[in-house]
Amino acid sequence: MTQIILNASNRLRRSPTFERVRAAGAKAYSVYNKTLIGQWFGTMEEDYAHLKSAVQVWDVGGERVVEVAGPDAQRLIQMTTPRDLSVLTDDQCAYIPMVDPQGGMLNDPVLTRLADDRYWLALADSDMLLYLKGLAAGLKLDTRVFEPDVWILAVQGPSADELIAKVFGEAATRTRFFRYTMVELGGKWMVLARSGWSVQGGFELYVDGSDHAGPIWDRLMEAGRGLDVRAGCPNLIERIEGGLLSYGNDMSVEHTPFEAGLGRSCTIDRDTGCLGHAALVAAREPQRQIRPVEIAGAKVPVVAALWPLTAPDGQPAGTVSSAAWSPEQQTNVAIAMVGRAYWTPGTELAVQAPDGERPVLVKDRFWGRKSA
Amino acid sequence: MTQIILNASNRLRRSPTFERVRAAGAKAYSVYNKTLIGQWFGTMEEDYAHLKSAVQVWDVGGERVVEVAGPDAQRLIQMTTPRDLSVLTDDQCAYIPMVDPQGGMLNDPVLTRLADDRYWLALADSDMLLYLKGLAAGLKLDTRVFEPDVWILAVQGPSADELIAKVFGEAATRTRFFRYTMVELGGKWMVLARSGWSVQGGFELYVDGSDHAGPIWDRLMEAGRGLDVRAGCPNLIERIEGGLLSYGNDMSVEHTPFEAGLGRSCTIDRDTGCLGHAALVAAREPQRQIRPVEIAGAKVPVVAALWPLTAPDGQPAGTVSSAAWSPEQQTNVAIAMVGRAYWTPGTELAVQAPDGERPVLVKDRFWGRKSA
Numbered sequence: 001m002t003q004i005i006l007n008a009s010n011r012l013r014r015s016p017t018f019e020r021v022r023a024a025g026a027k028a029y030s031v032y033n034k035t036l037i038g039q040w041f042g043t044m045e046e047d048y049a050h051l052k053s054a055v056q057v058w059d060v061g062g063e064r065v066v067e068v069a070g071p072d073a074q075r076l077i078q079m080t081t082p083r084d085l086s087v088l089t090d091d092q093c094a095y096i097p098m099v100d101p102q103g104g105m106l107n108d109p110v111l112t113r114l115a116d117d118r119y120w121l122a123l124a125d126s127d128m129l130l131y132l133k134g135l136a137a138g139l140k141l142d143t144r145v146f147e148p149d150v151w152i153l154a155v156q157g158p159s160a161d162e163l164i165a166k167v168f169g170e171a172a173t174r175t176r177f178f179r180y181t182m183v184e185l186g187g188k189w190m191v192l193a194r195s196g197w198s199v200q201g202g203f204e205l206y207v208d209g210s211d212h213a214g215p216i217w218d219r220l221m222e223a224g225r226g227l228d229v230r231a232g233c234p235n236l237i238e239r240i241e242g243g244l245l246s247y248g249n250d251m252s253v254e255h256t257p258f259e260a261g262l263g264r265s266c267t268i269d270r271d272t273g274c275l276g277h278a279a280l281v282a283a284r285e286p287q288r289q290i291r292p293v294e295i296a297g298a299k300v301p302v303v304a305a306l307w308p309l310t311a312p313d314g315q316p317a318g319t320v321s322s323a324a325w326s327p328e329q330q331t332n333v334a335i336a337m338v339g340r341a342y343w344t345p346g347t348e349l350a351v352q353a354p355d356g357e358r359p360v361l362v363k364d365r366f367w368g369r370k371s372a
Numbered sequence: 373m374t375q376i377i378l379n380a381s382n383r384l385r386r387s388p389t390f391e392r393v394r395a396a397g398a399k400a401y402s403v404y405n406k407t408l409i410g411q412w413f414g415t416m417e418e419d420y421a422h423l424k425s426a427v428q429v430w431d432v433g434g435e436r437v438v439e440v441a442g443p444d445a446q447r448l449i450q451m452t453t454p455r456d457l458s459v460l461t462d463d464q465c466a467y468i469p470m471v472d473p474q475g476g477m478l479n480d481p482v483l484t485r486l487a488d489d490r491y492w493l494a495l496a497d498s499d500m501l502l503y504l505k506g507l508a509a510g511l512k513l514d515t516r517v518f519e520p521d522v523w524i525l526a527v528q529g530p531s532a533d534e535l536i537a538k539v540f541g542e543a544a545t546r547t548r549f550f551r552y553t554m555v556e557l558g559g560k561w562m563v564l565a566r567s568g569w570s571v572q573g574g575f576e577l578y579v580d581g582s583d584h585a586g587p588i589w590d591r592l593m594e595a596g597r598g599l600d601v602r603a604g605c606p607n608l609i610e611r612i613e614g615g616l617l618s619y620g621n622d623m624s625v626e627h628t629p630f631e632a633g634l635g636r637s638c639t640i641d642r643d644t645g646c647l648g649h650a651a652l653v654a655a656r657e658p659q660r661q662i663r664p665v666e667i668a669g670a671k672v673p674v675v676a677a678l679w680p681l682t683a684p685d686g687q688p689a690g691t692v693s694s695a696a697w698s699p700e701q702q703t704n705v706a707i708a709m710v711g712r713a714y715w716t717p718g719t720e721l722a723v724q725a726p727d728g729e730r731p732v733l734v735k736d737r738f739w740g741r742k743s744a
Contacts, residue, residue: 006378007400007411008676010693011497011620028379031403034497034620039379079509101509106502125383125406130478131502137451137473137647138510248383248406275509304380321382 012036015061015151016210017217024231032062032125038233045327048237051200055159056232057220060197061213063109063122065150065206066129070143073117076136078273080106080128082257082266082280088113093178093193097257097265098128103279104253105260106131108245110195112180112206120191120206122152124247151213155220156202159227164203166223168192175203185219188212197234199242199368237324240333243292243366249303250290250321250335256283259337261290287340288318292363293349295332299325301354308352309336309360317342317349320360329367338362384408387433387523388582389589396603404434404497410605417699420609423572427531428604429592432569433585435481435494437522437578438501442515445489448508450645452478452500454629454638454652460485465550465565469629469637470500475651476625477632478503480617482567484552484578492563492578494524496619523585527592528574531599536575538595540564547575557591560584569606571614571740609696612705615664615738621675622662622693622707628655631709633662660690660711664735665721667704671697673726680724681708681732689714689721692732701739710734 006012006029013035015021026038038059040047050056068077078085081096088094090113098107107128109121121128132145155163161173168183172192175181180193183205191206207213221229245251251260257280258266268284271277293309306319316339323334342349345364350357378384378401385407387393398410410431412419422428440449450457453468460466462485470479479500481493493500504517527535533545540555544564547553552565555577563578579585593601617623623632629652630638640656643649665681678691688711695706714721717736722729 004378004380004408005400006376007402008376008674009402009621010675010677011618012403012676014677028377030379030381031384031406034403036376100505127499127502130499131506133472134503134506134508135510136506138507246383249381302380303382304384305382305386 006031015059016213017059017061017151017153020214020217021059021231026231026233033064033123033127035062035064037062038231040233040235041231044236044324047232048235048327050228050230051157051198051232051235051238053158054228054230055155055157055163055224056230057217057224058154058156058232058234059217060154060204060234061151062125063152065148065152066121066123066132066145067118067148068121068132068143068145069118070141071117072136072141072143073119075273076132076141076143076145077111077119077121079135079275080131082268082272082274082276084267084272085111086272091179091181093180093195095178095265097260097262099257099274099276099280100253101275101279103256103276103283105247105251105255105257106253108247108262110193112191112193114191120150122204126247149208149210151207151210153205153207153213153217153220154196154202155205156196156198156232157200160200160202163220163224163227163229164192167219185216186212197244198238199244200238236322237326237333240322240324240335241326241329241367243368245290245335246322251337255337256280256286258284258286259289288337289340289343291336291338291343292366293320293334293336293338294361294363295320295323295334295351295353296359296361297332300332309338309342309349310352311342311349320351326367333367336360378403387431388585389431389433389523389525392586392589393431393603398603398605405436405495405499407434407436409434410603412605413603416608416696419604420607420699422600422602423529423570423604423607423610425530426600426602427527427529427535427574427596428602429589429596430526430528430604430606431589432526432576432606433523434497435524437520437524438493438495438504438517439491439520440493440504440515440517441490442513443489444508444513444515445491447645448504448513448515448517449483449491449493451507451647452503454640454644454646454648456639456644457483458644463551463553465552465567467550467637469632469634471629471646471648471652472625473647473651475628475648475655477619477623477627477629478625480619480634482565484563484565486563492522494576498619520580521582523579523582525577525579525585525589525592526568526574527577528568528570528604529572532572532574535592535596535599535601536564539591557588558584569616570610571616572610608694609698609705612694612696612707613698613701613739615740617662617707618694623709627709628652628658630656630658631661658712660709661715663708663710663715664738665692665706665708665710666733666735667692667695667706667723667725668731668733669704672704681710681714681721682724683714683721692723698739705739708732
C-alpha cells in the first residue's frame with residue numbers, strides 16, 4: 001500500500017498545538033471532524049510500549065467541542081441519547097451514545113455537565129453540531145448550539161497522575177473517574193477530567209481559548225521530563241485491546257447502541273425523552289454485536305474498508321472493522337461486528353483480509369490493560 | 373512545508389472508483405465529507421492547462437449525495453434555503469445556499485429535483501445529512517433523509533460534449549445548463565446533469581449503485597482516447613479564476629449568503645419558508661463580501677489558514693481564503709472576504725502571507741473562462 005499524501009487547505013483545520021505536534025515528529029495524520037490529528041511519532045508499536053509504561057501528551061483537537069447552552073440544553077441533548085441525563089451530578093462527565101429516532105448511532109461523545117443549563121460534548125468523528133442545530137431549530141428550543149474555542153489535550157499513561165500533580169498540584173489527581181475538577185495555570189481556569197481514549201489511565205484538559213493551548217502543552221512537556229513524557233496520540237493497538245470503539249470505523253448510523261455493545265449506557269426501562277426510545281426498546285436483542293476477535297498469522301495490513309467474516313460453511317458471519325498486531329498478545333487483536341449465531345466465545349471463523357483468508361477466533365473479552 | 377502523510381482507515385471512505393483514481397496517478401488527496409478525493413495528477417498547472425483544452429473525468433465522490441424523499445421533502449429542504457424551490461421545473465438542478473435560522477451558511481449544494489417528493493443534494497464539505505435529519509426529527513416531518521449509494525463522476529472541459537455524445541449519444545448533449553436528462557449505459561439508467569465545479573463546461577453523472585461506477589469510468593476513458601481524456605479533479609487555479617467558492621475554505625457558518633456573494637440565489641422579497649428568512653432580510657446589506665483579488669509577487673504558498681488583509685493605514689480589511697498562481701494571468705489569483713470600506717475595485721491592500729507581506733489589488737470581476 002503506497003503512502004497517501006494529504007493536500008493542505010484551510011478547510012482542514014489545525015489545532016492550536018498543530019505546529020508542536022509536527023515539531024514533535026508526527027509521522028502521519030488523519031482528518032477527524034475536519035481537523036488534522038497526528039497519528040504516530042515512533043512506530044505504532046513503539047508508541048504503544050511507551051504509552052503503557054510512561055506518560056504522553058496528546059493533541060486531540062479533532063475531538064471538537066460543541067457547547068449546548070440555555071434553558072432547554074439538557075432536554076435537547078436528552079432527545080439524542082438513551083443515557084439518562086437526569087441522574088448526572090454537577091462534576092460529571094458521561095460517555096453517551098447518541099442516536100436518531102430510528103435508534104441508529106450518530107456519535108458517542110463524552111458529555112461534560114458545566115451547569116444544569118450548559119454542557120460540552122467532546123465529539124467522535126461526526127458533526128453533531130449540525131444535528132443538534134437542526135433539532136433545536138425544528139423545535140424552536142431555547143438553546144445556543146455552537147463550537148466554542150475549546151481544544152482538548154489528553155495526558156495518558158501510568159505516570160499521568162504524577163505529571164498532573166506536578167503541573168496542577170496533588171489535589172487535582174483526586175478527581176474520580178469520569179468526574180472533573182477546575183484547575184488553573186497562568187491565571188487560566190480549565191476543566192480537567194479523568195477520562196481519555198486509552199485504558200492506561202489519565203486526564204483530559206479542556207483548554208478554553210486557543211491562545212492558551214501552546215503554553216500549556218509546553219508546561220506539561222517541561223514538567224514531565226523526568227517522567228519520559230512524549231507527544232503521543234490515540235494508539236490503535238492499545239484502543240483495540242481496551243475495547244474502545246471508534247465511531248465511523250467500528251459502528252455508524254447503521255448500528256444501534258446495542259449492536260455496538262453499549263447497552264450499559266442505555267436506559268430503556270423508562271422513557272427519558274430520547275427520540276429513539278421506542279426504536280431502542282424494540283432493538284434491545286440485537287442480531288449482531290461488537291466482539292473482540294483474534295486474527296491468526298503475521299501482522300495484518302490496515303483495515304481501510306470492512307473485511308468480511310465467514311463461517312466454516314461459507315455463510316457471512318460479520319465484518320472486521322479494526323485490527324492491529326499486538327506485541328504483547330503476539331497475535332492480531334481486532335474488533336468485529338459478529339452475527340448472533342457466531343458470537344459465542346471460542347467460535348472459529350475466517351476473515352477475507354486484503355492479503356488473503358485468515359483464521360479468526362471469537363474471544364470472551366477485550367484484552368484490557370495488561371502490560372508485559 | 374513538509375508533506376503530510378495521511379493514515380488510511382475505514383473511517384475515511386473510498387469512492388467506488390478510488391482504485392482507478394490511484395492507478396491514474398493521483399499525486400495527493402484531500403478528505404471531503406469523510407471521503408478521499410484525488411487532488412492532482414500532473415502538477416496543478418499541468419492539470420489546469422489540460423482542463424482548459426481537452427476533457428477530464430473526475431471522481432467527485434466526496435460530493436456525497438443525500439436523498440430527501442417523502443411528502444414533506446420539499447418543505448424540509450425549503451426550510452434550509454432562501455432559494456425559492458417552488459419555481460423549479462421537473463428536470464432542474466439548482467445551486468442552493470443552505471442556512472441556519474440565523475442566516476449562517478451550512479452548505480451550498482446542487483439540488484436535483486427527481487420528483488416533487490424526491491430530491492438529491494450533492495453536498496459541499498459539511499454533513500447536511502445530520503442537519504436535515506435533526507430538523508425532520510424535531511418537526512416530525514414525513515420524510516426519509518439518507519445517503520443513497522449514488523456517486524458522482526464529472527466530465528469537464530471544452531471537449532466534454534463530444535465525449536458525452538460518444539458514450540450516451542448526441543441527444544444527451546442537448547441538456548441545458550443546470551438541467552438534467554436520464555441516460556443509459558449497460559442497462560443502467562442515470563441522471564446526467566449539465567453542471568460541475570469548473571467553468572469549462574461539462575456534465576455530472578449521478579451513478580446510482582457503486583458497482584456501476586468502475587465500468588462507467590472505464591467506458592468514458594476508452595471513448596475519450598481520441599480527445600486526450602485524462603483523470604482529473606477540481607482545479608484550484610481554474611475554480612478561483614471562475615469564482616467558484618469552496619465551503620469551509622471561502623465561507624462557513626460565520627457568513628451569510630450575501631457575504632458570500634450569493635445574493636442572486638436568495639429570495640427575500642417574500643417568505644418562502646426558509647427558517648433563516650428574517651435573519652437574511654436583516655442581513656441583505658453586508659459589511660463584508662467575497663471579492664476577487666490579485667496578490668503580487670511569485671507563486672504563493674498554499675492557504676492552509678486564512679491570511680489577514682490590511683489597509684494602508686494598518687486597519688484589518690479582511691482575509692484571503694484561497695489563492696494560486698495563474699499561468700494565464702501571470703499573477704496570483706485569489707478569493708478574499710473584504711470589508712465594505714475596502715471592496716471597491718482598484719483598492720490596494722496588503723496581505724500577510726506565510727512568506728511575508730505582499731501587495732493586493734481588489735478586482736472588479738473573477739477571471740472566468742478565458743484561455744490562452
